[in-house]
Amino acid sequence: MTIRLGAPYWKLWTSSALSNLADGVMKVALPLVAIRYTESPALIAGLGFAFTLPWLLFALTAGALADRFDRRRLMLWANTARAALLSVLVVVAIIGAGSIWMLYAIALFVGVAETIYDTSSQSILPQLVNRDALSRANGRLYAAELTTNQFVGPPLGGFLVASGIAVAFGAPVLLWVLAIGMLLLVRGRFSTGHTGATTIRADIAEGLRFLWSNTVLRVLAIMVGMFNLASSATFTVLVLYAVGPNSAMKLTDPGYGLLLTASALGSVLGSFAAEGAERWLGRAKALALTILGSVLTVATPAFTTNPVIIGAAFFLGGITVSIWNVITVSLRQRITPHRLLGRLNSAYRLVAWGTMPLGAALGGVIAQFFGLPAVFLTMGVVVVCLLLGMLWVTDKRMDAADEAAEQAHRAEAAEEAASGPAGR
Structure with a gap:
């Protein structure tokens, strides 16, 4: 007998697909926009380093936070932060005040938000579906993430950059807002009962x-x-x-x-x-x-x-x-x-x-x-x-x-x- 994944899972699935589509667009848009500010290969390559650095510096802390607080709320805050940060780039692009260093700062802080979102997203799944359905749930989730992040997002990002910087960064903002709205439909509390009596270091x-x-x-x-x-x-x-x-x-x-x-x-x-x-x-x-x-x-x-x-x-x-x-x-x-x-x-x-x-x-x-x-x-x-x-x-x-x-x-x-x- 096939165990149904349930409506809350599919709402999370939809939210994740929208979030990963935004990620795919942004990761292509950042370097394409960066070449308008600098011709240095080292500076362009450094954007990828800035984006992934939080996984080395902040990953353990993100895991501790995912066990201390409601995981759905952490995902909501992380996507809200990412949308807000890219909204800054939209405004900056409109007034013509952008720079490579601003892209670096945005990439770094968006990377921090990503560590929180991804860790919480992977940790919330057993609270949404039956243990026996985890393999199916993860498989469907990976399919959505790969399709949006690697197939749809990159070419869409290239097309949007050609339409203008504000459009290129505005699209991920809209996608993250839609992802937030879908995640708000997932009802319930998804905390672990952590009392907060220990330190972050002890938790890690x-x-x-x-x-x-x-x-x-x-x-x-x-x-x-x-x-x-x-x-x-x-x-x-x-x-x-x-x-x-x-x-x-x-x-x-x-x-x-x-x-x-x-x-x-x-x-x-x-x-x-x-x-x-x-x-x-x-x-x-x-x-x-x-x-x-x-x-x-x-x-x-x-x-x-x-x-x-x-x-x-x-x-x-x-x-x-x-x-x-x-x-x-x-x-x-x-x-x-x-x-x-x-x-x-x-x-x-x-x-x-x-x-x-x-x-x-x-x-x-x-x-x-x-x-x-x-x-x-x-x-x-x-x-x-x-x-x-x-x-x-x-x-x-x-x-x-x-x-x-x-x-x-x-x-x-x-x-x-x-x-x-x-x-x-």
Whole structure:
């Protein structure tokens, strides 16, 4: 019997799709507008750094906040802040007073709001849908996020910039306002019962301890960190391998964009296939197969320059990455207590994403001294080694973690029922 996701979930889904469409438009609009203020490649590239820096500096704090306060309200405040910040750019564009440094400031603060929104959004889901429906719920959510953020948002952003700066930044403002309106329709309280008796530092430390003490989650975080190191190294140098008459693949700029679209298309398909893969293969086998599929993403360019073959490898790799994400995120949501989920998600992401700058640097060093194919081959070996992690991430361990979490959830529900009715 299929468990329905329910109206509150679909309202969250719609709000998330609108928010991610705004993100996709803004991330393309910022650098396109920036070239009107500066011709410095370093300053243009620095915008991306400013936008992602909050994930290193603020992620753990965002997780602590998601466990202290109502998660829906945090999402509302985060989107309100993003809309307000871009409204400033609309006004500035109209009066002609913009600058590259203002774009930097906006990118930084919008990035901070994004850490709060994304952490709260991932943590609120188990409070909206049944535990047994989390894989389906995450799959549908990922499909919407990928489609709006990677397919619709970027070309729409380019079109809007051509229409004017005020239009380019005004569109995300409108989308975030619509997302706020949809999220307001999700009724209920989504706090964790945190009393606020502890400090933020103590809360963060508790989340880190929980991650480190749980074998399955700890190993999964390390595995994702190693894969992100490998993929970051690969895609940092891929443009040199793929684009231009002197490159190995000899692609044009549009051809390179089409090559990357193959991965995104696979990711959307994988988000729908994840629930079936988990059910038919079991989690451990499905995760092991996704590792093998991910090898194709990083290693294929080492053996061929044919863009069709590489594009097909990226497509299959995109499918497997989405299957991995849906299964592992759903597992985190099932086995982590609600009161810790925000901190666990942020700590997990810090471990999993913190390797990406290192991967970019490592890819550049290997390419400089040994050539571009050596990067792809080396990173392929790194991804194959992730199979060792499956010695710890077994069905038996995951099932035991599920059962322990279910028992704790029942005990907590019984305690709440004994103490009297409470709104959520």
